[in-house]
Amino acid sequence: MACWSLIALLALSQTSSAHYTKFPEGFTFGVATAAYQIEGAWNVSGKSENVWDRLTHTRPDMIADGTNGDIACDSYNRYREDVEELAYLGVDFYRFSLSWARILPTGQVNYLNPDGIRYYNDLLEALEAKNIEPLVTLFHWDLPQSLQDLGGWANPKMIEYFRDYADVCFREFGDKIKSWITFNEPYEICEDAYGDEKKAPAVNSHGVGNYLCSDTLLKAHAEVYHLYNDTYRSKQNGKVMISINSIWYEPKDPENAEQVTLAEVANQFKFGWFAHPIFTEEGGYPSIMVENVARQSEAEGYPRPRLEQFDEYWIQRIKGTSDFLGINHYTTHLITGAGVDPVAKSPSWLKDIGALTTMEVGEESASEWLRVVPTGFANLLRWCKSSYNDPPIYITENGVSDRGTLQDYKRIQYFNDYLTEILNVIYEDGVNVLGYTAWTLMDNFEWRAGFSERFGLYYVDINDPALPRTPKLSAEYYRQLTNTRELPQDDRFKDPAKVHDEF
Numbered sequence: 001m002a003c004w005s006l007i008a009l010l011a012l013s014q015t016s017s018a019h020y021t022k023f024p025e026g027f028t029f030g031v032a033t034a035a036y037q038i039e040g041a042w043n044v045s046g047k048s049e050n051v052w053d054r055l056t057h058t059r060p061d062m063i064a065d066g067t068n069g070d071i072a073c074d075s076y077n078r079y080r081e082d083v084e085e086l087a088y089l090g091v092d093f094y095r096f097s098l099s100w101a102r103i104l105p106t107g108q109v110n111y112l113n114p115d116g117i118r119y120y121n122d123l124l125e126a127l128e129a130k131n132i133e134p135l136v137t138l139f140h141w142d143l144p145q146s147l148q149d150l151g152g153w154a155n156p157k158m159i160e161y162f163r164d165y166a167d168v169c170f171r172e173f174g175d176k177i178k179s180w181i182t183f184n185e186p187y188e189i190c191e192d193a194y195g196d197e198k199k200a201p202a203v204n205s206h207g208v209g210n211y212l213c214s215d216t217l218l219k220a221h222a223e224v225y226h227l228y229n230d231t232y233r234s235k236q237n238g239k240v241m242i243s244i245n246s247i248w249y250e251p252k253d254p255e256n257a258e259q260v261t262l263a264e265v266a267n268q269f270k271f272g273w274f275a276h277p278i279f280t281e282e283g284g285y286p287s288i289m290v291e292n293v294a295r296q297s298e299a300e301g302y303p304r305p306r307l308e309q310f311d312e313y314w315i316q317r318i319k320g321t322s323d324f325l326g327i328n329h330y331t332t333h334l335i336t337g338a339g340v341d342p343v344a345k346s347p348s349w350l351k352d353i354g355a356l357t358t359m360e361v362g363e364e365s366a367s368e369w370l371r372v373v374p375t376g377f378a379n380l381l382r383w384c385k386s387s388y389n390d391p392p393i394y395i396t397e398n399g400v401s402d403r404g405t406l407q408d409y410k411r412i413q414y415f416n417d418y419l420t421e422i423l424n425v426i427y428e429d430g431v432n433v434l435g436y437t438a439w440t441l442m443d444n445f446e447w448r449a450g451f452s453e454r455f456g457l458y459y460v461d462i463n464d465p466a467l468p469r470t471p472k473l474s475a476e477y478y479r480q481l482t483n484t485r486e487l488p489q490d491d492r493f494k495d496p497a498k499v500h501d502e503f
């Protein structure tokens with residue numbers, strides 16, 4: 001713990017003054033989407049129901065504006081337009097996800113849906129024609145409902161089912177896809193969807209289901225990595241990674257030793273929960289996490305810790321199973337001291353951390369959880385370099401929400417400030433960041449926020465049946481960035497209502 005605190009202090013003490021604008025040779029840019037958020041066609045051409053279909057249809061009250069992904073951006077039918085937009089943006093790669101229920105309607109490999117396979121092959125061909133590399137996520141939260149009925153990620157059988165599904169995807173699409181992501185944001189899957197009801201299937205088994213999920217998910221991830229290694233890598237020459245999301249925690253007062261220590265504990269609980277087993281020499285869950293949950297479980301009367309440490313076989317099997325560290329990053333929160341958050345359920349992940357947080361930092365966005373704190377991004381990246389032995393890193397998501405405007409100066413400022421921090425850590429700290437992905441190509445179904453929070457480079461008018469996509473000013477900014485490989489300096493990207501000295 002003392003060592004962690006020291007690392008955290010060191011990371012926080014570094015700030016930079018130089019002003020870099022040019023990205024290194026070979027640095028790549030992309031944009032991301034996810035199947036349920038854009039495809040629509042929820043029950044078309046053989047696709048079966050997934051957990052988001054179920055939640056939005058049975059509990060529309062749980063979605064801020066009552067919308068759902070039945071049609072979303074209709075990318076199932078309009079993917080050619082999407083590819084035109086991608087080409088206009090000049091991106092090197094497009095990150096999208098596969099819909100499990102579209103490819104395997106039963107959830108299992110007894111039946112492959114030809115229309116599902118055809119759809120993704122068509123999309124891949126359209127991308128190839130424009131020279132855009134696919135970066136493909138196998139699981140971005142839309143589990144077939146039939147598998148959820150068996151317990152979903154709390155059921156260890158899912159290790160085999162996920163491996164089977166991945167096997168089909170590698171076999172059917174692996175000649176065209178060289179970069180794979182197994183899971184998008186495992187924290188969101190396990191904590192938000194199983195330990196809470198913030199995401200579908202909203203199991204809300206706090207403090208129990210979340211840890212059963214991480215056990216299954218990390219093993220399933222490792223099995224898919226090994227499958228690729230053993231069976232496909234030599235023929236397909238691709239890479240496999242996982243995308244871990246972070247709310248980065250910092251002490252409110254960097255001079256306060258207790259806050260510094262607790263910020264490190266919180267980072268281990270959030271990022272380390274999934275990164276430590278894969279990216280450290282030691283493997284397994286972070287020891288502080290194992291200790292805290294064991295202590296709490298005992299105090300709560302549980303016969304055994306709610307978080308079960310992996311045995312030696314699994315520690316070894318999971319270690320090193322990612323060719324890159326994929327990071328989704330949006331924001332930073334502050335730690336104010338020890339205690340149980342008033343909103344924490346009992347038992348729960350939040351209670352297990354034992355720290356109090358505040359979001360009173362940075363400018364607000366349309367998302368309650370998202371504050372604009374670019375320096376936190378730099379601190380997270382330095383921390384990843386030191387904690388995980390200098391891994392090659394892809395930023396697989398970064399972006400900010402508003403309520404929907406074409407003159408999205410705030411988004412431009414956000415990109416510019418966060419990209420500046422990436423340049424700083426690359427040039428000043430030698431952090432090995434290889435690529436950047438903006439979230440997201442176009443406004444889309446933002447999960448429980450529906451369409452009320454918009455992250456797109458393109459504006460989508462969901463009230464027009466043609467679902468027209470219109471480039472926002474941020475799309476022009478991103479286009480210039482990919483074209484010049486330099487942070488755009490044009491005055492047209494600066495908010496006339498605000499006096500920014502410089503980007």
Ligand code: NOJ
Binds near residue numbers: 034037447455
């Ligand atoms: C993370 C998720 O991967 C993505 O689906 C979501 O829309 C963005 N963050 C913004 O919340």
